[in-house]
Amino acid sequence: MKITDVRTMRLTGPDPHGIGGIGRDVTIELVRVDTDAGLYGIGEAGNFLGDRQGIAYCREWLMGRDPLAINPFVRAMITGGLPPYDPQMSATATVDGPVAWSVSGVETALCDLAGKILGTPVYNLLGGAFRDRIRVYLDRSGVTDPTDLGQWRALAERVTAEGFADFKFDAEWIAPELSRDPWNRQMRNEQVRATFERLAVVREVAGPDAEIALDGHMSFDVETAIRLARALEPLRLKWFEDPVPIINFDAQKRVRDESPIPICAGEMLVPDQFREMIDRNAVDIIHPDLLFVGGLHEGKKVADYADMHAIPMAIHNNGSAMNTIAEAHLGAACANFIGVEYHFWDAKWIAQVVRREGVETFDSEGFVPLTDAPGYGVEIDLDIARRYLAPGESLF
Numbered sequence: 140m141k142i143t144d145v146r147t148m149r150l151t152g153p154d155p156h157g158i159g160g161i162g163r164d165v166t167i168e169l170v171r172v173d174t175d176a177g178l179y180g181i182g183e184a185g186n187f188l189g190d191r192q193g194i195a196y197c198r199e200w201l202m203g204r205d206p207l208a209i210n211p212f213v214r215a216m217i218t219g220g221l222p223p224y225d226p227q228m229s230a231t232a233t234v235d236g237p238v239a240w241s242v243s244g245v246e247t248a249l250c251d252l253a254g255k256i257l258g259t260p261v262y263n264l265l266g267g268a269f270r271d272r273i274r275v276y277l278d279r280s281g282v283t284d285p286t287d288l289g290q291w292r293a294l295a296e297r298v299t300a301e302g303f304a305d306f307k308f309d310a311e312w313i314a315p316e317l318s319r320d321p322w323n324r325q326m327r328n329e330q331v332r333a334t335f336e337r338l339a340v341v342r343e344v345a346g347p348d349a350e351i352a353l354d355g356h357m358s359f360d361v362e363t364a365i366r367l368a369r370a371l372e373p374l375r376l377k378w379f380e381d382p383v384p385i386i387n388f389d390a391q392k393r394v395r396d397e398s399p400i401p402i403c404a405g406e407m408l409v410p411d412q413f414r415e416m417i418d419r420n421a422v423d424i425i426h427p428d429l430l431f432v433g434g435l436h437e438g439k440k441v442a443d444y445a446d447m448h449a450i451p452m453a454i455h456n457n458g459s460a461m462n463t464i465a466e467a468h469l470g471a472a473c474a475n476f477i478g479v480e481y482h483f484w485d486a487k488w489i490a491q492v493v494r495r496e497g498v499e500t501f502d503s504e505g506f507v508p509l510t511d512a513p514g515y516g517v518e519i520d521l522d523i524a525r526r527y528l529a530p531g532e533s534l535f
């Protein structure tokens with residue numbers, strides 16, 4: 140069997156609850172890999188700068204090749220090779236950036252294809268499932284008027300009523316009106332106090348057992364991150380994510396050494412960066428994303444390295460339901476998995492674009508149920524996709 144094409148399709152539609160709870164349009168990008176046997180795989184790539192050029196680069200290498208040779212593809216694209224060079228291999232050995240993002244998207248489609256060829260779910264390609272339903276933590280970011288405590292109360296009531304025990308907010312969107320300088324990485328005491336008061340409302344409504352996480356979006360300096368973490372300690376947060384600029388593992392370790400809240404990090408990192416972050420004792424919970432890390436097999440490698448250090452893995456996800464299901468297969472196959480993120484709960488069309496035999500994308504408690512269908516067990520609903528096709532795009 141040979142690969143005959145690698146294609147992408149962008150869909151655009153509304154997300155009523157985006158960053159800061161504000162409505163916006165969102166674009167998702169699906170990837171399809173075809174073969175001469177008529178079997179195909181579906182995955183998702185990040186809709187980022189340069190990603191389509193990277194996917195074209197992957198396509199050139201993959202055309203005519205064996206679709207089951209997934210790791211050789213990833214290695215060739217990301218680290219190049221030894222002499223005699225394949226003229227189609229990377230000349231620059233880029234380990235992160237657009238090529239890695241593109242490889243990630245194509246790899247997720249190749250995994251679906253490999254599962255279909257072998258007649259087994261993707262989680263079995265990774266060693267088998269530890270669990271048959273996958274916990275989701277909902278990204279709620281913030282509310283449109285953060286000074287209105289009623290909005291925080293209503294949001295917490297709604298999330299818990301919809302069955303979610305795990306959810307996350309963005310630190311810089313909790314009391315943004317008190318941010319006095321967007322550049323100096325500081326949060327003054329008035330903003331720390333307001334952040335505590337608003338999150339305390341959420342904790343009160345959601346109850347003592349809710350797992351509430353906070354995302355710092357790499358925004359703060361070490362001093363502010365530690366001061367904020369100490370102020371929020373009574374709220375017993377699940378984690379404080381990316382408190383300081385990423386890939387500054389020394390700064391992150393200084394925060395981790397002083398923070399009463401566990402530090403979660405890694406959403407844009409590649410495996411070598413995870414190795415270094417773990418080796419430097421700079422993290423409590425790793426947080427890879429299939430749109431960046433190099434695909435499921437690279438994600439599994441990172442998860443296992445963390446597991447050997449007794450570190451759990453949450454999975455970051457700014458992708459659509461397609462990426463969520465791919466990440467659910469990874470989560471199923473990793474013993475140390477604790478939850479996968481989801482942003483687009485209010486953009487129902489994003490979940491409706493994917494169809495799975497016999498199950499919805501999310502069950503009544505917000506988990507992603509797994510099935511024993513080959514690959515991811517997903518088909519694209521072309522009627523829904525047609526409705527949200529981005530300008531200039533064609534259907535798969």
Ligand SMILES: [Mg+2]
Nearest residue numbers: 354380381406
């Ligand atoms: Mg984050």
